[in-house]
Structures are given as C-alpha cells and as structure tokens.
Amino acid sequence: MQTELRAISTLPAWLPEAVRLYLDHTEEGLSLRALARREGCHASTVMRHVRRCESRRDDPLVDEALAALGRAQGRGHSPATKDSPDMTAPIRPEPSLSAMLDEATIAREARRILRRLAEPQSVLAIAPDMEKAAVLRSLPDGSTARMAVVERSVAQAFALKDWIACRKPGRIATYEITAAGRSALKRLIEAEDATRHGMAEAATPFAGQHRDWAEREIRDEDGPRRVRYNAAESPVAVLGRRRDKDGKPFLSAELVEAAERLREDFELAQMGPRVAQNWDRFLTGADRGSFRPESGGAEGPRQARERVASALRDLGPGLGDMVLRCCCFLEGLEAAERRMGWSARSGKIVLRIALQRLRRHYDETYGRSRPLIG
Incomplete structure (x- = not known):
C-alpha cells in the first residue's frame, strides 16, 4: 500500500492514465494484477496500456518524458539510461515535468502551439541539443518560417497526451498534430470562449470539440x-x-x-x-x-x-x-x-x-x- 501511494503522489495529475499505469509498473514494480485491482479493471486492460506506452518509446519526446518521470519517482532505471555509466553526467539537464508543468500551463501553451500546428504545412521540430522546440511552416516560395517556440518539457507533455506524433525521426525530429490534438484544441478554445462569455458550453467541453x-x-x-x-x-x-x-x-x-x-x-x-x-x-x-x-x-x-x-x-x-x-x-x-x-x-x-x-x-x-x- 505504501508503494502504491508513493507512486500516485509523485506523478503529475495531468498525466494520461495509460502513462501512469506504465510508470507504476516499470518504475515502481507493481504487478499488472495489483494495478488492475487498484483501478478496478481487468489485468488485460492494464497490459494493453503498458504495451502501448512501451511501443511509443521510439518517439524521442515520449522516451525523454518517461525517463524524466522515472527519475522523479526515485528509481531511474528507464531503458533510455540503463546502459549508461553511473558517473556519466547528462549532456543537457532535463527538467522535471512534474515540477515545471501543471494543467493551466499545458492548456495555455496548447492553445498557442496547437493552433499553429493546425495550419497547413506546419511541423514542430526539435533536436537533442535544443532546449526549445520550434514550430516551422513551409511557405509557397519554398522557404521556411519559424512561427513559434515552446519549452521542451511542454512538447514532451504534448507527446505524452498523444496531441503530436513523430512523423520524421532523425537528427532533427519533426512532429505533426494528431486527430486527438485537433480535438483537444477545439475543446480548449470552446472552454476558453465559454469562460470569457459565460456561456453554457463551459459545462460540456468535450462536446465542444465536435461543434x-x-x-x-x-x-x-x-x-x-x-x-x-x-x-x-x-x-x-x-x-x-x-x-x-x-x-x-x-x-x-x-x-x-x-x-x-x-x-x-x-x-x-x-x-x-x-x-x-x-x-x-x-x-x-x-x-x-x-x-x-x-x-x-x-x-x-x-x-x-x-x-x-x-x-x-x-x-x-x-x-x-x-x-x-x-x-x-x-x-x-x-x-x-x-x-x-x-x-x-x-x-x-x-x-x-x-x-x-x-x-x-x-x-x-x-x-x-x-x-x-x-
């Protein structure tokens, strides 16, 4: 019980449930059956979430985010760092997602960045040595314009929420907005408009994404x-x-x-x-x-x-x-x-x-x- 409570308290509240289950299983060592009993679902459901998160570790931002969250839980034996020597210092210190981000910050940045990514010919580009990601858009004359920049930790949160997906891995990885990201953008805009104007749609933000x-x-x-x-x-x-x-x-x-x-x-x-x-x-x-x-x-x-x-x-x-x-x-x-x-x-x-x-x-x-x- 103490292990389960510690696992819940050290993870940020905005994490998707699938990611939370994956970290509790891989970092805290909780069995699939124990997680199923805690969540009130079948063990096969937990296993599907865990396997899906594991398959997404080919995504650079997802892998970095899971590794950072694993270190925040106190173990740090993620696949990305298990072969590294103990005394080797990282090239670039990775900030803790749970310490820097909250729901309000993610929502504010999502309205700004996802709106740009929803435009035609727009991608989010990031490299291992870049502290921030950039939203780039291809212009009709063949040139590329930088439309916005966003903190690396925020981009990692977008990837964990499946709002963006890696379309071209490599030295400079590029990301595009997903269908879930477009739905989230509409939902956030509707909620913001409803709050500003005091409309009834504020109580149904998920319905607003289909309007x-x-x-x-x-x-x-x-x-x-x-x-x-x-x-x-x-x-x-x-x-x-x-x-x-x-x-x-x-x-x-x-x-x-x-x-x-x-x-x-x-x-x-x-x-x-x-x-x-x-x-x-x-x-x-x-x-x-x-x-x-x-x-x-x-x-x-x-x-x-x-x-x-x-x-x-x-x-x-x-x-x-x-x-x-x-x-x-x-x-x-x-x-x-x-x-x-x-x-x-x-x-x-x-x-x-x-x-x-x-x-x-x-x-x-x-x-x-x-x-x-x-």
Missing part, C-alpha cells in the same frame, strides 16, 4: 439578425439519436432524411451574391401563391428555390416556421420555442409533426426517388 460554430444572417418581422449555429450537426440529427420511453428513435430515418433534403435544397438555393435571404416571406399569405424571381427573390438555382418554396407553402405557417428554423437555419429547439412563443419542450413534438407532413409532401410530389440536382 463547428458559424453565424448566419436571417430576416424576420423584427428585421435582420444573426444566428449562431452548429454547422457540423443540425437539431434534427440530435433528435434522431434520442429514443422515447419504448426505446424507439424519436425521429425515424425517413423523417431525418426529409429534413436533410430540405436543408440541401435550402443551401443550394442560397448560392449566389445574396446569401442572407428572407425565406419567411414564403410563409406569409402574400407570397404563398407563386414565386417570382424577378420580384426580388433569391438568386441561385431556380429548381432548388422552387422546391423549398413548394415545401414551405404546403406546410404553411407554424409547421413551416419550425422546419425553416430547425432544419434550414439550424436554430436549437429552445431558441425556436422562444421565437415562436411556445411552451418549453413543445418544439420537438411540433417538429416531428412538421417532418411527417414534409415527408408526405415529398412522397406525393416526387415519389420515393428524390429529384436530381441541376
């Missing part, structure tokens, strides 16, 4: 306004994953497909110089009869505009408003309920009824085969 926020200008009875929406996912797709009390999807696949058909036509119809159009006019009595492009309508593919106008006229006010806001403008259900003056949690019921009517409109007008684009 792609954008803004669109729409016009209604109150005049033009800008709407912030998640371009990566629509409210209909979110409802399509929910299930009712019987375990059935709240929206069937046919209803989700109908919503995507309307959104596709809506996006096609907005191609052209005027992107922000007043689509609410299709829901008013004056424009429900016919659609005349020469009367100031939207520019773009005429067939897509006519399909959207026909669908909205068929749905009429109320149902048409709901699909327009949720399927086309990608407004959330709560925002749509407030704009329409409805009670809370009524929007999803109205949206399902509207999509059922929209599905019938498509079946009666075009049949099961959707019209071809163009």
